[in-house]
Amino acid sequence: MKLRLATPGPTEVPQRLLLAGAREIVHHRSTEMEGLVHEINEGLPPLFGTRQPVYSMVTSGTGAMEAAVANCFSPGDEVLVVSNGYFGERFQAICRGYGLVVHTVASEWGTSARPEDVRAAHGEHPDIRGVLVVYSETSTGALNDVRGIADIFRDTDVVVVVDAISGLLVHPLEMDAWGLDVVLAASHKGFMLPPGLAFVALSDRAWEAVGRGQGPAYYWSFKRFRQFYPMSSSSPAVSLLLGLHESLKMLAEEGLPAFQRRHALLGEAAQRALVALGFSPFIREPHRRSHVITSALAPEGVDTGHLLKTLSTRHGLTMTGGQAHLKGKLIRVGHVGAADALDLVAVLGAVEMALLALGHRFTPGAGVGEVVRTFHEEN
Ligand SMILES: *Cc1c(COP(=O)(O)O)cnc(C)c1O
Numbered sequence: 001m002k003l004r005l006a007t008p009g010p011t012e013v014p015q016r017l018l019l020a021g022a023r024e025i026v027h028h029r030s031t032e033m034e035g036l037v038h039e040i041n042e043g044l045p046p047l048f049g050t051r052q053p054v055y056s057m058v059t060s061g062t063g064a065m066e067a068a069v070a071n072c073f074s075p076g077d078e079v080l081v082v083s084n085g086y087f088g089e090r091f092q093a094i095c096r097g098y099g100l101v102v103h104t105v106a107s108e109w110g111t112s113a114r115p116e117d118v119r120a121a122h123g124e125h126p127d128i129r130g131v132l133v134v135y136s137e138t139s140t141g142a143l144n145d146v147r148g149i150a151d152i153f154r155d156t157d158v159v160v161v162v163d164a165i166s167g168l169l170v171h172p173l174e175m176d177a178w179g180l181d182v183v184l185a186a187s188h189k190g191f192m193l194p195p196g197l198a199f200v201a202l203s204d205r206a207w208e209a210v211g212r213g214q215g216p217a218y219y220w221s222f223k224r225f226r227q228f229y230p231m232s233s234s235s236p237a238v239s240l241l242l243g244l245h246e247s248l249k250m251l252a253e254e255g256l257p258a259f260q261r262r263h264a265l266l267g268e269a270a271q272r273a274l275v276a277l278g279f280s281p282f283i284r285e286p287h288r289r290s291h292v293i294t295s296a297l298a299p300e301g302v303d304t305g306h307l308l309k310t311l312s313t314r315h316g317l318t319m320t321g322g323q324a325h326l327k328g329k330l331i332r333v334g335h336v337g338a339a340d341a342l343d344l345v346a347v348l349g350a351v352e353m354a355l356l357a358l359g360h361r362f363t364p365g366a367g368v369g370e371v372v373r374t375f376h377e378e379n
Contacts, residue, residue, distance in 0.1 A: 001316040006347045008138045008166055008293045008320070008334035009061075010188040010195050013243075017192055020246035021239035028236050036245050041230050043248040044199065047256070048183050049174035054201045055225040056244070058237045061165040061186035064198035066094050067220040068161050068182050069132075072206060074214040075099030077129040080121055082113045082149065086139030086323050087163060091132045098215075103128065109140045109326065110295075112288040115148035122152060129209065130159040136167030139323050141283050141295035141332060143171060147178045154179050159209045165189060165198075166292045169256065170263045170336055181206040187240060189292070190259075191247045192337035197240045200225075263291035266335040266344055269374035270294035273348045273367035274333070277355065278302075282330060292336045295322075297329055302360050304331045310354040317350045341375040 005012050026033050044054035057064060069091075073079060078101045081092045088106075095102045105121045107113050113133065122128065131153060135146050150160045161182040164173055168183070169190030175183050180203070187197035202210065202222060210222050218224070224233045251259060271281055271294050278299035283289045298304045304321045305328045311317045322330030333351075335344060348367040356364065 004315075004317045004343075004346065004350075006317060006319045006334045006339075006343075008189065008332065008336050009186070011192060011334065011337035012339070012343075013194055014192055014250070014338045016250065017243045017246050021194075021243040023242065025238050026242075028231070028238055033238070033241075034231070036241065037230055037236075040241065040245055040248065043252070045201065047169060047251070048185070048199075048201045049178075050176045050183070050201050050203075052175070052201050052203065053226075053229055054199050055222070055229065056232070056236065056241070057198045057200065057220075057225075058196065059198045060188075060195050061163075061184065061198055062090065063220075064165070064184040064186065064200055065091060065163055067217070067222070068184060068200065069094050069098050069100070070215045070217045070220055071213055071222040072159050072161065072182060072209045073098065073100055073129055074212070076101065078103065078125055078127050079130040079132060080105060080118070080125060080128045082118060082131065082133040082144065083107075084111060084113050084140065084142055084144065085109050085134065085137035087134045087137055087165075091134070091163065095132065109324075110142060110282050110284075112142045112285070113144050113149065115145055115152060118149050119152045122158075128158055130161055132161040132163070134163040135173065136164070136171060136290035136292050138166045138290070138292060138332075140326075141290045141293045143167065143288050143290045146173075146180065150179045157205060157208070159206050166336060167290065169251065169259060170291050171260065175201060175203070179203075181209075187244065189336050191244065192250070193240060193243045193247055196237050197244060260291070262340070263336065265374065265378055266339055266341075267291040267294050269341070269344055269371045270333045270335060270348070271296070272374055273344075273370040274331075276366040276370045277352065277362055278360070279331070293332045293334045295330055295332045298331065299360065302355065302358065303328050306358055307331065307351070307354055310357055311350055314354065314357070315350040317347065319347070341371065344371050
């Protein structure tokens with residue numbers, strides 16, 4: 001059975017990127033690797049909208065979230081976590097683990113954080129050192145207005161930490177212009193690579209906070225990242241860097257505007273298709289929908305747990321559902337990275353076959369038809 005991923009990380013890795021990493025290990029202090037790392041270091045910052053260096057770390061995305069907290073804050077510091085999903089909750093847990101005093105601006109799963117609520121929370125807690133926010137909340141498919149939130153802290157020394165792990169590349173992000181201080185990303189989302197690399201960029205304001213920090217970080221120390229830049233302090237994930245070098249080429253060939261248009265269209269097509277099959281959009285406001293995934297609530301009588309199981313056992317397709325209280329109710333169709341119209345046709349075809357097998361009634365082809373129509377109308 002052919003295996004397919006419609007998950008928001010890890011994502012399908014194009015053969016071109018798999019092959020780039022499938023070669024003998026080059027030593028990281030060799031001339032070849034130095035040249036390659038130089039090109040990677042040149043290629044990454046424009047994708048973050050920054051003139052600052054972007055550091056690559058060997059970890060999944062969560063390691064980068066933890067490193068940001070470990071480096072920028074000290075035990076006892078007050079921070080504000082903006083939370084409207086699972087990854088916002090993860091930020092809270094990490095901050096508590098590091099002994100920070102955590103204030104939360106929570107909004108219901110499926111909604112986006114309102115900048116005015118963040119402003120009000122800042123008024124209540126004027127001593128906060130940082131605000132941590134997720135750009136594209138992958139657990140629900142909601143996009144947060146990180147630009148609007150960062151604006152609130154422009155003339156303060158509050159460090160704005162953004163988990164852009166799934167949102168980077170897929171949605172516009174201008175770190176310098178928007179006043180973001182720490183921006184995190186990872187290899188297994190928009191970059192179309194296997195998991196294992198994460199990225200962090202820091203503003204001058206963030207570096208001041210790192211300078212004040214009292215944490216014991218060694219392997220995760222941003223100061224060491226800077227000290228060893230452009231190379232790394234310890235063995236990098238050479239195979240993944242070879243892949244990343246090729247991924248940056250692919251992104252440059254397509255161009256970021258086209259990459260973002262493709263994702264917007266995938267989101268639009270998936271949403272229309274699911275509605276045609278009786279699902280209802282989980283994110284109500286269209287402009288707050290992340291284009292990383294499309295999330296929808298199942299029609300009456302359909303348990304998404306059964307649906308996902310059928311998709312995987314009968315069709316080799318992995319898709320994710322809802323976490324926590326949304327288990328059994330939500331599906332999340334991942335279409336980040338290399339996904340294209342034909343992938344989405346296959347995914348919706350499998351969803352239709354699985355729904356029919358589970359006894360749900362609709363006109364076969366209704367969902368696939370919406371995908372075809374959406375892409376046809378665009379061309
Ligand atoms: C994928 C993801 C992460 C990191 O998850 P890992 O499994 O540690 O890579 C963090 N935040 C968001 C928004 C994500 O989509």
